[in-house]
Amino acid sequence: MDRRDFLKACSTVAIASMLDPSVFSNMLSAQEGMFKAYKKALLVKEDGSPLREEDLKPHNAYIFFYPYASTPCYLIDLGEEVEPVDVKLKDGRTYRWQGGVGSKKSIVAYSAICAHQWSYPTKQYSFINYYPPDKPSEITKKSGVIQCCAHLGLYDPKEGGKVVDGPPEVPLASVVIQEEGGKFYAIGILGVDQFNRFFDTYRRELREAYGSTAKARQLVDKCVVVEVSKYVGQVIHC
């Protein structure tokens, strides 16, 4: 490609992106198949109104379900700008994580299904949790991480869910969030998700919770965001 063609391509992309935000999805999907677009889902509060940045307390974890009705995700305002980073997998593949969103670029979202052996937050317990800076883990002494108490897998929410310690083989899948006019939309999943194993492993539990696995697998276009401490009966810290 020569310089003229390159400039033409750049301006084409720039114009296209102004007309249709999903062009970024296409760019993301060009990341070696690491991005999967799902239904665009508006993040809302319990009263149904769109979630706004000021509704999120920094370092307080929130839970929402995306892209399926049963697949939990965490939404966290990390309180400081979080820059995009390259996330490298053990098999050599790399993808570019977008960093934080919001006016301070501090809001991140990740799948809350542990990438090791699929612990996830239920209404009874959550073993995989965010540890804010003022409440480090008693056993690992780490804070500012997402840690799973089952086998002490640690993920860094400032680095695209990268594995910091413990047995997980892949980072936490991240939820790609787009901000439009102060509203937040989940548009897809970036990284290696655990959805297939989640649905295979928890058939019985999902049937009990949702009536059928088909209902558990329904794709959503709206996500109610709730504080984890209000959703989960007992948040287990270790």
Next chain:
Amino acid sequence: MAPGIRYNYSAWFRDYKRVAEYARVHYPLAYVPGSEHLTLKRKIWEFEEGDFVITVPPGAFRCPPAPYERAAMIAYVFKKNNVNGRVIILDPKGDIAPKGPGFRAAYEQLYLGIVEYVPNAVIKEVDPVNKIIKTTAGDFKFVDANLSPPHQAGSLVWMADLIAKDKDGKPTRWADQDPITFQAKADPHVFLLEDVISGVPYPKSGHMANSQGKIVAKIIASRIKGKEYKPTLPDNVCYSMVNGDPQEAIVVSATYELKDGKIEPRTRVINERSKALAEATYEWAKALYRDMFA
């Protein structure tokens, strides 16, 4: 090859197989799954009064915290059922390990007068018929017991002649394998895992077995594909229940790194028992079952 352990009754009874069989049947170890665990459970719940002895195997053995966790849980049952009994732990070591402070706190705070810990009790003689154990810390009579002779690698490793030899050429109790790749030193096409291995600072635990199994699977898959694979080191997490009501547990975890050719452990522990850790205990186990059986 991961055949687990076998029990070395000859360390106590030499060639007296009938006595060894008597001990095995009447006072099963319950370290190998099957009827032994059911027998032990029945014994505990039917115990009426007297001393219940637990012997801690010498050297390396499967599940290092097991004797101490069992003592706590048996004491809980005695307390719950108002049994006029004691649990006596005969330990050849000088102190409880791992999670020593956590177990001791439970014995002192929850089971005072029920659990008696006897350190430096190296077994000299076991008489399962007359129910006496003679040790370097004294003689102990018992009403019932969980008698555990030394553990050693499972029979398959012995049959395959993959047991390590000591400096005098005599067989040790465990296999001889590469500490990083787990390949048998006598045959690189054979991989030896978990309870059977030696020469590494890894506890013999289920979590470890799961972790090592995945590393070896990747090594084998890479070899099949003709690719090189740089093995990682396994990790371990171990929860131990110390109270039955409310359920409370303690935990230890270890990761490992290679420093100057030596595998160094980095251990972290919570000795303060809690309900949260008890819940985490179940999730820890369930997650492993999901991984293995899903």
